[in-house]
Amino acid sequence: MFLKRISNSFRQFSTNKLKPANFTPQRAAEYLSTFEGGKVTIELYGKEFPGIATLTLDNPTKKNGLTGSMMADLHYSMDRLEKDEQNLRALIIQGSNGTFCSGGDLDFVKKICDSDHGYIMCSLMSHTLTRLSRLPFISISKIEGFALGGGAELASTCDIRVAHAKAKIGFVQGRIGVTPGWGGLPFIVRNFGYSRALEALCTAKVFNSLELQKLGFLQEIYETNADFEKYLSRYLSIEVEPIKAMKKGVIALQKRDLEAFEVERRVFASLWGGELQKALLSENRKHK
Numbered sequence: 001m002f003l004k005r006i007s008n009s010f011r012q013f014s015t016n017k018l019k020p021a022n023f024t025p026q027r028a029a030e031y032l033s034t035f036e037g038g039k040v041t042i043e044l045y046g047k048e049f050p051g052i053a054t055l056t057l058d059n060p061t062k063k064n065g066l067t068g069s070m071m072a073d074l075h076y077s078m079d080r081l082e083k084d085e086q087n088l089r090a091l092i093i094q095g096s097n098g099t100f101c102s103g104g105d106l107d108f109v110k111k112i113c114d115s116d117h118g119y120i121m122c123s124l125m126s127h128t129l130t131r132l133s134r135l136p137f138i139s140i141s142k143i144e145g146f147a148l149g150g151g152a153e154l155a156s157t158c159d160i161r162v163a164h165a166k167a168k169i170g171f172v173q174g175r176i177g178v179t180p181g182w183g184g185l186p187f188i189v190r191n192f193g194y195s196r197a198l199e200a201l202c203t204a205k206v207f208n209s210l211e212l213q214k215l216g217f218l219q220e221i222y223e224t225n226a227d228f229e230k231y232l233s234r235y236l237s238i239e240v241e242p243i244k245a246m247k248k249g250v251i252a253l254q255k256r257d258l259e260a261f262e263v264e265r266r267v268f269a270s271l272w273g274g275e276l277q278k279a280l281l282s283e284n285r286k287h288k
């Protein structure tokens, strides 16, 4: 109990030091890493798929909800992936144990439910998702089970989205009184268009795979892992160099949307920690 008090006072002290005004991604990652739980791992896919790696979100008892330490892990993962020492052609973002990501780990979320923490989390995740979108190779989200809230933002940020036939994807942030807070908004709009993006966000609908394939959000639906690997093998048909060149062209187009992030952060921080969010969080709603 004594140690817990010490770690909480350290955390309180470090929160007091880390304000939006002196935010840096590094400081935010160091601070959020004190909220432990789950992990993020990077591995090569296998010799039959040269130049393809996986990034796995692993917090299975929470449907891969992201804790602060997992958000920090994602930040550090970008440091490693940007070096591109393996000369990758593609990165697959996936979750462990048959689901993608249920958004923020609500036990962690309830510990940081104030505007300053919201700004810090949103700023770090926005920074990370921007870096993800700019990696020099293509990113493919492999969606099984659920991709909800921030998890759906993460899926939206990948270049390509592939889902299991029974996957469910929902931008449910509004159901707990907030807006997209991981920096996914520009990518949601890019994938859906303005009207369909606002419709998805303002109805907080949980879509099935077929619905999202018809809307153009999903590029492929698979039934078995063999189907998925058959789709994945299509990305082996050209050399790494032209793949990287195509990605470079797309990145140049994305940079136009960046000023939208600051607006998103401020709007998000204005709702995060508010009475509406606290009341809705206390209901522990399920979004099946």
Ligand SMILES: CC[C@H](C(=O)O)C(=O)SCCNC(=O)CCNC(=O)[C@H](O)C(C)(C)COP(=O)(O)OP(=O)(O)OC[C@H]1O[C@@H](n2cnc3c(N)ncnc32)[C@H](O)[C@@H]1OP(=O)(O)O
Residues within 6 Å of the ligand: 061, 062, 063, 065, 102, 103, 104, 105, 106, 107, 109, 146, 148, 149, 150, 151, 172, 173, 176, 178, 179, 180, 181, 182, 285, 286, 287, 288
């Ligand atoms: C800005 C983004 C924002 C943020 O950062 O806060 C968000 O991401 S908002 C969205 C936050 N996520 C949720 O509200 C998801 C809540 N969970 C569910 O709706 C369901 O659990 C679902 C649909 C993911 C899975 O339903 P299913 O029936 O298949 O399983 P269970 O509900 O029994 O869940 C198993 C077990 O996992 C725990 N769990 C699931 N999601 C989370 C989560 N996000 N954080 C913490 N824990 C989670 C759930 O409580 C169960 O635990 P147990 O101890 O077994 O009861």
